[in-house]
Amino acid sequence: MAKLTCPYCYRPFAEKEMRFRCSGMRAADGRFCEAAPDPVRVALGDQMVVLPVVEGNGRKLSATCQACGNAATVQICPHCHAQLPVHFGKIDTRMVAMVGAKFSGKSVYTTVLMHELIHRVGRRFDAAVIGADEETRKKFGNEERALYNEGVLPDTTRPANAGEQGRQPFVFKFSLGERKRFRSTLRHTVLSFFDTAGEDLETSRGVAQNVTYLSSADGIIVLLDPLTVPGLVQTLGIDPDVLPARSQQEAARGDSPINILTRVTELLQKLPGAGPNRMIDVPVAIAFSKVDALWEALPEDSPLRQPAPDAACFPEQDSLAVHDHVQALLLQWEGGQIDQLLHKHYRTYRYFGLSALGAVPPAKEPAQARQRVAKSGIQPHRVEDPFLWLLSRLKVIETGRG
Numbered sequence: 001m002a003k004l005t006c007p008y009c010y011r012p013f014a015e016k017e018m019r020f021r022c023s024g025m026r027a028a029d030g031r032f033c034e035a036a037p038d039p040v041r042v043a044l045g046d047q048m049v050v051l052p053v054v055e056g057n058g059r060k061l062s063a064t065c066q067a068c069g070n071a072a073t074v075q076i077c078p079h080c081h082a083q084l085p086v087h088f089g090k091i092d093t094r095m096v097a098m099v100g101a102k103f104s105g106k107s108v109y110t111t112v113l114m115h116e117l118i119h120r121v122g123r124r125f126d127a128a129v130i131g132a133d134e135e136t137r138k139k140f141g142n143e144e145r146a147l148y149n150e151g152v153l154p155d156t157t158r159p160a161n162a163g164e165q166g167r168q169p170f171v172f173k174f175s176l177g178e179r180k181r182f183r184s185t186l187r188h189t190v191l192s193f194f195d196t197a198g199e200d201l202e203t204s205r206g207v208a209q210n211v212t213y214l215s216s217a218d219g220i221i222v223l224l225d226p227l228t229v230p231g232l233v234q235t236l237g238i239d240p241d242v243l244p245a246r247s248q249q250e251a252a253r254g255d256s257p258i259n260i261l262t263r264v265t266e267l268l269q270k271l272p273g274a275g276p277n278r279m280i281d282v283p284v285a286i287a288f289s290k291v292d293a294l295w296e297a298l299p300e301d302s303p304l305r306q307p308a309p310d311a312a313c314f315p316e317q318d319s320l321a322v323h324d325h326v327q328a329l330l331l332q333w334e335g336g337q338i339d340q341l342l343h344k345h346y347r348t349y350r351y352f353g354l355s356a357l358g359a360v361p362p363a364k365e366p367a368q369a370r371q372r373v374a375k376s377g378i379q380p381h382r383v384e385d386p387f388l389w390l391l392s393r394l395k396v397i398e399t400g401r402g
């Protein structure tokens with residue numbers, strides 16, 4: 001039986017196990033259901049009042065509410081009761097998870113990537129990208145506004161288990177037009193993007209929570225701050241005084257990329273079906289963020305400085321050029337430790353270099369509540385590369401030679 005995975009809690013279930021939520025409409029005889037907090041949602045930190053759960057066969061598109069007699073068509077996850085995207089059982093779902101050290105740029109990256117997917121990449125692939133639920137649309141809207149309109153950088157993300165309101169992944173629907181000879185159809189892919197707090201990778205409870213979503217991920221993006229790679233600053237001759245103090249602190253705390261990758265690898269090896277001697281099958285994109293900080297120190301013809309091609313397929317040659325270049329740089333910077341680890345444990349991995357902001361943000365002034373983006377605004381560079389690579393691996397988009 002085909003297993004589905006909830007894009008919100010990342011737990012598996014069979015199609016027929018999906019449940020429904022009552023519509024709250026008034027039936028002909030006057031009966032109707034009232035909204036109240038759902039104990040399952042409350043346990044997850046969501047106090048919202050919602051209509052009651054309706055039992056039924058998830059393979060069908062509706063069920064009858066026993067309390068009010070109305071037809072319920074909204075399908076929900078049997079585990080976390082989150083509302084699922086329309087026709088969830090009938091469409092493709094791909095989970096893309098992201099992990100990374102504290103301060104590696106995950107939150108900024110998530111917002112900029114989604115913005116780019118919606119406004120630019122979607123058009124390039126003739127695809128529509130939209131938030132799949134109200135919560136995603138609202139939260140993404142707020143984060144997009146803060147970054148793009150107000151120019152303020154996000155605060156540090158709170159760990160998944162902190163606070164009243166549990167954090168939910170952003171869930172987007174990527175709908176790709178398939179032009180057939182006589183008709184065109186749409187292929188939907190649900191993308192779930194979970195922005196981890198850096199310290200989720202540090203506590204055992206946080207790691208346990210990460211296991212749930214990493215184990216159901218079809219692709220993983222590991223975001224690494226290159227400025228925390230030991231040896232990089234010296235090799236490239238970057239003036240340490242102009243580096244963000246935080247990157248230096250994180251590196252000194254032991255959150256160097258090799259340590260993060262070691263922890264992620266150990267986590268993936270603990271999953272069912274995996275083991276210390278088995279290669280990890282899930283494709284892993286190793287993405288170095290903030291490459292804008294390195295540009296001046298890299299030669300002008302460095303693939304990391306070139307814009308990405310914009311054909312409607314995944315540009316394999318270009319991506320391999322970046323991969324080889326990063327691999328060579330890593331050998332210079334840290335003696336190839338990272339590459340050895342990846343080579344030994346991962347069947348499919350690839351390097352990327354990207355910049356969400358496109359420029360180093362000026363240091364926060366004492367009078368400012370939050371750090372701001374550079375005056376030049378947000379000029380993303382190659383943010384979609386890791387994502388498109390995963391989509392091409394997952395056969396959602398085609399791979400081209402360009």
Ligand SMILES: Nc1nc2c(ncn2[C@@H]2O[C@H](COP(=O)(O)OP(=O)(O)OP(=O)(O)O)[C@@H](O)[C@H]2O)c(=O)[nH]1
Nearest residue numbers: 102103104105106107108156157198290356357360
């Ligand atoms: N130069 C440069 N700096 C960046 C870029 N993206 C993020 N930063 C810097 O990195 C800081 C941290 O970014 P966040 O996105 O908050 O990092 P995070 O990984 O979500 O951090 P936690 O939530 O604390 O784990 C930002 O405040 C910026 O100063 C970028 O593209 N270029």
Ligand SMILES: [Mg+2]
Nearest residue numbers: 106107156157
């Ligand atoms: Mg964050």
Ligand SMILES: [Zn+2]
Nearest residue numbers: 022033065068
């Ligand atoms: Zn009802």
Ligand SMILES: [Zn+2]
Nearest residue numbers: 006009077080
């Ligand atoms: Zn769920």
